[in-house]
Amino acid sequence: MLTDITLGQYFPGKSLIHQLDPRAKIICVFLFIASIFIGESYASYALMAGFVALVLALSSIPPAMIAKSLKPLWIIILLTVGIHVFTTPGRVVYEFGFLSVTEEGLRQGFLMSTRLVLLIVVSSLLTYTTSPIALTDAIERLLKPFEKVGLPAHELAMMMTIALRFIPTLLEETDRIMKAQMARGADFASGNILRRAQSMIPLLVPLFISAFRRADELAIAMEARCYRGGENRTRMKELQHTGRDWAAYGFMLVFILILVYLKFTAGKL
Amino acid sequence: MGEFIKIENLCHAYASSQDEQVLALDHIDLTITAGEFVAVIGTNGSGKSTLAKHLNALLLPTSGDCLINGLSTTQPENLWKIRQLVGMVFQNPDNQIVATVVEEDVAFGPENLGLPPAQIVERVETALELVGMSDYRLHGPHLLSGGQKQRVAIAGALAMQSQCLVLDEPTAMLDPLGRQEVLQTVKELHASSGMTVVYITHFMEEAAAADRIVVMGAGKVLYSGSPVEVFSQVALLKELGLDVPLAAEIAKRLRENGIDLPENIITDEELAVALCP
Amino acid sequence: MSISLKNVTYTYMPKTPFEKTAIDTINLEIQRGEFVAIIGHTGSGKSTLVQHLNGILKPTQGTVTVDGVDLHDKKAAAKAARSKVGMVFQYPEHQLFEETIYADIAFGPKNLGLTEDEIDQRVKRAMNFVGLDFDQYAQRSPFQLSGGQMRRVAIAGVIALEPEYLILDEPSAGLDPRGRDEIFQEIVQLYQSSGITVILVSHNMEDVAKMATRLIVMNGGKVSLDGSPLEVFREPEKLKTAGVDVPPVTALLRLLKLRGLPIDDSLLTIDEAVATITTALGERKEC
Numbered sequence: 001m002l003t004d005i006t007l008g009q010y011f012p013g014k015s016l017i018h019q020l021d022p023r024a025k026i027i028c029v030f031l032f033i034a035s036i037f038i039g040e041s042y043a044s045y046a047l048m049a050g051f052v053a054l055v056l057a058l059s060s061i062p063p064a065m066i067a068k069s070l071k072p073l074w075i076i077i078l079l080t081v082g083i084h085v086f087t088t089p090g091r092v093v094y095e096f097g098f099l100s101v102t103e104e105g106l107r108q109g110f111l112m113s114t115r116l117v118l119l120i121v122v123s124s125l126l127t128y129t130t131s132p133i134a135l136t137d138a139i140e141r142l143l144k145p146f147e148k149v150g151l152p153a154h155e156l157a158m159m160m161t162i163a164l165r166f167i168p169t170l171l172e173e174t175d176r177i178m179k180a181q182m183a184r185g186a187d188f189a190s191g192n193i194l195r196r197a198q199s200m201i202p203l204l205v206p207l208f209i210s211a212f213r214r215a216d217e218l219a220i221a222m223e224a225r226c227y228r229g230g231e232n233r234t235r236m237k238e239l240q241h242t243g244r245d246w247a248a249y250g251f252m253l254v255f256i257l258i259l260v261y262l263k264f265t266a267g268k269l
Numbered sequence: 270m271g272e273f274i275k276i277e278n279l280c281h282a283y284a285s286s287q288d289e290q291v292l293a294l295d296h297i298d299l300t301i302t303a304g305e306f307v308a309v310i311g312t313n314g315s316g317k318s319t320l321a322k323h324l325n326a327l328l329l330p331t332s333g334d335c336l337i338n339g340l341s342t343t344q345p346e347n348l349w350k351i352r353q354l355v356g357m358v359f360q361n362p363d364n365q366i367v368a369t370v371v372e373e374d375v376a377f378g379p380e381n382l383g384l385p386p387a388q389i390v391e392r393v394e395t396a397l398e399l400v401g402m403s404d405y406r407l408h409g410p411h412l413l414s415g416g417q418k419q420r421v422a423i424a425g426a427l428a429m430q431s432q433c434l435v436l437d438e439p440t441a442m443l444d445p446l447g448r449q450e451v452l453q454t455v456k457e458l459h460a461s462s463g464m465t466v467v468y469i470t471h472f473m474e475e476a477a478a479a480d481r482i483v484v485m486g487a488g489k490v491l492y493s494g495s496p497v498e499v500f501s502q503v504a505l506l507k508e509l510g511l512d513v514p515l516a517a518e519i520a521k522r523l524r525e526n527g528i529d530l531p532e533n534i535i536t537d538e539e540l541a542v543a544l545c546p
Numbered sequence: 547m548s549i550s551l552k553n554v555t556y557t558y559m560p561k562t563p564f565e566k567t568a569i570d571t572i573n574l575e576i577q578r579g580e581f582v583a584i585i586g587h588t589g590s591g592k593s594t595l596v597q598h599l600n601g602i603l604k605p606t607q608g609t610v611t612v613d614g615v616d617l618h619d620k621k622a623a624a625k626a627a628r629s630k631v632g633m634v635f636q637y638p639e640h641q642l643f644e645e646t647i648y649a650d651i652a653f654g655p656k657n658l659g660l661t662e663d664e665i666d667q668r669v670k671r672a673m674n675f676v677g678l679d680f681d682q683y684a685q686r687s688p689f690q691l692s693g694g695q696m697r698r699v700a701i702a703g704v705i706a707l708e709p710e711y712l713i714l715d716e717p718s719a720g721l722d723p724r725g726r727d728e729i730f731q732e733i734v735q736l737y738q739s740s741g742i743t744v745i746l747v748s749h750n751m752e753d754v755a756k757m758a759t760r761l762i763v764m765n766g767g768k769v770s771l772d773g774s775p776l777e778v779f780r781e782p783e784k785l786k787t788a789g790v791d792v793p794p795v796t797a798l799l800r801l802l803k804l805r806g807l808p809i810d811d812s813l814l815t816i817d818e819a820v821a822t823i824t825t826a827l828g829e830r831k832e833c
Contacts (some may be wrong), residue, residue, distance in 0.1 A: 110538060132369070132375065133370060161367070161368060161369065162367065165410070168411040169363055169411060172411075214361075214364045217363065217364035218367065219360065221359055221365035221367070222367060223327060223352070224325050224327055224356075224357040225352070225356075225357075225377055225381060226378060226429065228349070230383065233380055233381055233383060233384050234389070234392055235372075235373070235376075236393060257325065
């Protein structure tokens with residue numbers, strides 16, 4: 001059944017990481033991703049790995065969940081390792097027909113794949129510990145300054161909210177229409193691509209009609225409740241940076257400074 | 270008590286798909302006093318939903334006037350005040366909930382009014398309490414029953430501190446339990462806060478809860494009176510394709526069989542008293 | 547010749563925190579020619595139950611057979627058996643998609659691989675059954691109709707499959723009193739004229755009590771009452787636990803009897819009620 005799909009990957013909890021302001025989390029994730037590229041030595045990689053491990057521990061997200069988010073990407077990780085191991089020139093340690101493995105290659109492969117893994121783990125930590133609605137809010141706030149140059153921050157956020165709100169409803173509807181057409185002998189699963197695309201019409205047309213009807217009714221309901229765009233609108237829950245969030249930024253700053261320090265002193269250790 | 274809604278000679282025309290002008294509302298005159306509970310009944314196409322949308326300035330009169338608390342809906346500067354005064358609840362519970370969390374949805378109206386956050390929190394809490402949905406504050410709306418969704422929609426209007434609640438067939442898509450839930454909530458709100466209620470329905474047992482029933486057909490107000498007065502018009506209601514309370518119908522048939530019964534029987538209890546004194 | 551359920555259990559989302567058993571060890575036999583009403587409040591399992599009758603849901607445990615054929619066999623016979631059971635879902639007008647009413651009703655018969663002639667015949671018969679004039683409506687768009695008419699087109703789309711068993715899930719939901727009466731009238735006519743087996747799902751006793759030959763009351767995923775309307779109404783306690791009311795006519799007659807009027811309180815229609823009250827009052831005057 002379609003409605004069995006769980007939505008998003010928010011994993012509710014009350015950890016320190018959960019309680020951080022979503023804006024702080026988004027900014028820190030961006031800073032971390034940028035700082036990954038500062039690191040060049042084993043020492044800096046160890047520091048980065050340690051940092052991620054600490055955040056993971058603080059978030060009390062079961063590591064098995066993180067492993068699950070890595071699963072669909074293992075081919076890419078493997079490919080990264082392969083490309084670096086076989087294509088980096090340097091001191092050959094092993095020859096394999098026309099392919100040769102170099103010491104530098106091994107090193108590069110290891111570091112690059114570590115980068116990739118850290119990147120994925122950090123961004124999935126963001127979505128595991130932040131509800132979609134908080135993310136939407138944070139994005140709206142972060143984009144607010146760009147409204148002056150014509151970026152419709154409020155409208156984008158409202159669209160995301162409504163999309164999130166109606167995903168379960170439309171999935172349920174899809175399920176129902178599919179069953180109804182199957183009861184009339186529709187076959188969604190067999191035949192070649194063209195035939196299958198054609199067989200989707202009895203599902204898609206009613207689904208679009210219904211989505212438009214819902215959109216129309218929702219627009220009326222929103223207007224009836226005095227909605228007139230983002231102007232003069234306030235929010236029940238104003239996002240507010242607390243001590244925790246400033247601490248997180250401070251921690252992030254120290255982390256980056258150490259990485260920069262390592263880059264210039266430790267060299268290629 | 271003052272007039273809260275005053276509709277004068279109101280017509281609403283729209284162009285049909287064949288490009289003909291259709292009069293959805295045909296010279297309506299209707300006054301509703303503050304604190305009144307009015308039910309509007311009529312079959313589909315009788316114009317009752319079109320009328321409801323005029324009360325919140327979602328539709329504007331083609332001619333005539335619609336005054337809400339003395340403010341004409343035809344004046345653009347009144348628009349937001351009117352929409353704040355009149356809260357709407359629509360038929361499809363799914364298509365009027367905007368947010369992904371119950372409390373955020375109730376907050377939607379006050380947020381649009383630009384209230385300070387602390388005040389919104391307070392209003393949301395009170396509104397949810399009044400409709401008995403406080404325990405569901407943090408639930409996703411897709412996990413609620415139809416009746417619960419409609420109560421959330423009512424809370425949305427309460428949080429705007431609307432003085433009048435217009436419900437457009439709020440129970441048409443609900444099961445009997447959900448119907449009871451919604452009607453009970455509206456009745457309690459009306460009793461406790463003296464809110465003006467306009468309740469559009471085609472369920473007679475719901476209309477019977479009102480102080481006054483307005484019968485609509487073909488865009489006109491055909492009849493207006495107390496539930497007893499309206500429901501004893503068995504012939505008129507039947508002709509319009511509306512239901513009649515069972516006791517009223519049986520009483521009428523018994524009178525036709527030559528049995529002497531008073532004209533104002535509409536409940537089982539009243540019939541029982543008349544038949545077995 | 548029957549639809550038969552043996553020990554049927556269905557669990558939604560098994561082995562997750564959301565696991566929920568919707569129906570629990572149901573044993574049921576619906577004979578050819580019956581007019582069965584399945585009643586229960588939301589969540590009683592009635593919709594899940596009927597979705598098993600044409601194989602849309604596969605039981606977690608147990609078997610469903612139509613005329614002796616297991617619906618979840620791999621063979622062609624199972625497919626044929628499933629097509630004997632037509633299903634009209636709630637708000638069926640939401641499944642309309644074709645440009646003309648004709649094409650929409652013809653969708654099912656086309657999927658059955660019938661000839662153009664046969665399809666044409668079936669569309670005409672189906673439109674006749676639901677009271678839509680062929681010449682007037684066949685080439686019109688279904689989306690320009692009123693809600694009640696759209697629903698009739700959708701029901702015609704299932705009738706055109708000419709099933710031997712017809713399931714209707716809340717066919718009157720959302721209609722006004724006139725639309726509701728018309729739909730029920732057509733279902734009764736179809737039942738009487740074609741000998742089709744009708745299985746009607748409803749949460750409203752009033753709607754179905756007058757039409758059904760058999761009532762099945764569902765509660766908590768189990769069958770709580772099963773019998774003729776009169777048999778079922780004799781169990782007010784069980785009906786109350788199931789959250790189902792007795793029909794208003796019965797309720798009124800019971801009240802009058804309680805007040806001492808010597809009447810038959812097992813009647814279901816207004817005509818019968820008026821007759822029995824008139825007679826009772828006449829007798830009282832005589833004494």
